[in-house]
Amino acid sequence: MARSDRKPSRAPVPLRTGRSAWGLYRETRRPGEPGLFRRLVATPRLVSAVLHRRYPGLSRAKLLAFTVLAAIYVVSPLDAIPDVIPVLGWTDDSAVVLWFMTGLVRESGRFVSWESDGPRGGALPPRGSAV
Numbered sequence: 001m002a003r004s005d006r007k008p009s010r011a012p013v014p015l016r017t018g019r020s021a022w023g024l025y026r027e028t029r030r031p032g033e034p035g036l037f038r039r040l041v042a043t044p045r046l047v048s049a050v051l052h053r054r055y056p057g058l059s060r061a062k063l064l065a066f067t068v069l070a071a072i073y074v075v076s077p078l079d080a081i082p083d084v085i086p087v088l089g090w091t092d093d094s095a096v097v098l099w100f101m102t103g104l105v106r107e108s109g110r111f112v113s114w115e116s117d118g119p120r121g122g123a124l125p126p127r128g129s130a131v
Contacts (some may be wrong), residue, residue: 005019034112046111070100
């Protein structure tokens, strides 16, 4: 089933985020795809390349916007589940951090492929996802 054919998920955000993280894990286990460790090591290079506008797969504005929005949500006292509720209150903050990191690591996989093809002449890998 194509990604566009799927119905929107009505699962809670932490559950959807967990499924996205599981999809990332499965993606890293495919033959020919960069592994998780290689992606994690490449993440700082990805951020640097985006900030210096050397990597065309992600705009600096988008990276900064998502970073700022995730940070604001985590430090903000206004949450979907109040932080005063022990453990449960931190679930939504953890889900936002996991969502942000999953997206960054997934993009670092495309960055590693782009780097290996040659940053100057290599085309960007497709954005298809196997979630």
